[in-house]
Amino acid sequence: MHDAAEACQGNSYFPAEICKGFGAAKVSFITEAVNEGRKSSVVIISHINLVVVGWLIKKIAPKTKIILIAHGIEVWKHLDRKRMMMLAVCDTILSVSSFTRDKIIEMHQLPTAKCAVLNNCIDPFLQRPSVKKRKESLVNRYGIKTDDTVILTLTRLSLKDRYKGYGYVLASLGEIIKTNTHVKYILAGSYEPSEKKYIDELIEKHGLKDHVIITGFIAEEELPALFSSADIYVMPSMKEGFGIVFVEAMYYGVPVIAGNADGSVDALLNGDLGLLINPENVTAITDALTKMIENNKAYLPNHQLLLDHFGYTAYKRKLEGFINLP
16 A cells, blocks of 8 residues: 555565556555455455455355454454454454453453464565674674674664563673673664663663663664574563564574563474563563573574474465465
8 A cells, every 4th residue: 555666576575477557556555455355255454544445345255254464463453343343353363472362352341253373474585694793893793892792672662662661681791790891782773863862871871881782773684683592582561462583583593582471482483492471570581580690592592493384384274274264
C-alpha cells in the first residue's frame, strides 16, 4: 500500500512479477486487493490494519479463506466494535508467538480453534559468516580490546521502547564491573535525544562510562559484523510479540538472554536455545550475564535446532499446513 511502484524492482523478497506498489494510494490499493482476493481461494492479511480488505473480500466471496497474521501489541489492546466485526470474518488468526495467541484469546474472547501459532523465521537471504570473527573496523571504531566480553542489545532507544529492558541491563553491568572490568556493552540503534540523556544518566549512576557504547543508527549491511563481534546478546523485554532479533543473534552463533514474560519465550524455545530470566529482576540478569561471561561456549545456540524451528524451509512447511486446512 505505501511502497512506491519502483520499490519492487530488484526486490529479492517481492519481485516485480508478483508485487505492485501503490505509493500510499489507499483507495486504489484496496480496490485492486479486493478484486484479486475475491478470485482467490486463500487470502493472507499481514497486519490487522489491513483487515478491512479481508472483510470486503468475505462479503463478496464468502468461500474465500481469510488468514490474518497477528504480531503483538497491535492486537493486545482494545479494538473498537468495527475492528472486532472485521476480525470476526477471519477464518484463522496466526500469531507469531504463543504469548500473542493467548493474549488475543483472552482480550477479544475469540474461539481457541480459530487461533494458532506461526513463529517468524530467519530471513532466507541472511548471510552467515563461515567463521565468527570481530571485524577490525568495528573493533577500532568502538575501542574493543582482545580480552573484552562484548554484550549487545539492538533496539530503538526511546521512552516507549524502555520495555526492551536496557535500563535493567545497565544496572546489572554496574554490579558486574565491580569484579570484571573487561566488559563492553553495545547499545545499537537509533535514539531519541531525550532517551540518550536518560541512558547517559544511568551510565553515570552505575559508573559505566568506559563500558557502554551507544552507536546510533546502524545500517543493515553492518548488522552481520555487529552480531559477529558480540559474545552475548541480551534484551530482557516485557512486551515482545516474538523477538526475531534473538533468532538472528543465535543464527550468528551468539548466546542470548531474554525475558520470560512475553513472546521471547517462543524465540528461545522455552529456554532450549538460551537463558530466560525475570526481565525486571536485576539480580537474575546479573547472574545470567555472569554465567555467559565465565563460560560462553556452554551457552552457544544449537544451530540445527534453530533451523529446525525457525528456518525458512520449516516456516514454509508450517504455513502450507495452515493454507491447506479445510
